Amino acid sequence: MRKLKFHEHKLLKKVNFLEWKKEQSFRELQVMRRYHITDRDDYKKYNKLCGVITKLVHILKQLDPTDAFRIQMTDELLEKLYNMGVIASKKSLALCEKLSVSAFCRWCCKLIYE
Template sequence: MRKLKFHEQKLLKKTNFLEYDKGKGHREGLVTQRYRIVERDDYKKYNGICLMVQKQVNIIKQMDPRDPFRIEMTGMLLDKLYNMGVISTKSSLVKCENLSVSSFCRRRLATVMTRIKMA
């Protein structure tokens, strides 16, 4: 590499290229490529749904464990996510807390048909 000029060296003084932080935007690219999501809006919608579910789980977890409303809401949330095929078991709220965009993408029609080799 050539020696940097003075003004280039001055601009790049605070940048460390050996330990460059890559950021966390790579996850979106991996998911869209793996599940062949065409539009970025679909990823954003799935991510929004995941965040809403996680907020709901946090609200439910703050309630008293013996509260009948908490028990009812936990059951309803687990049933809905299990029936959608997003979680594998209806065991506890921990499954809902670790929900990701990939779990929604696995249930898309195109992905399911590819997995069972119909497409």
């Protein structure tokens, strides 16, 4: 790589390519501070996981309520999330639909501090 010219170097001093201005929202920082998450990537993973679960719940809700596959997948999903401690009870899919990143952060903190 060639050496940067003076004006190029001066322009690049003002730009941080690792962190963008709009990358971290207030809610994200608040949750990271509350649950002592030091790595932003952990928050992003939890957020992605919440998105996948809510998508799955949306797909399951579109299926027929008497469908055997829907009943089985719903039970497995609720059982797994309840055993992890992410949801409080395994009654309905409505709990999974409102799943937040904070629930996964609480679960992670519980694992670390126990």
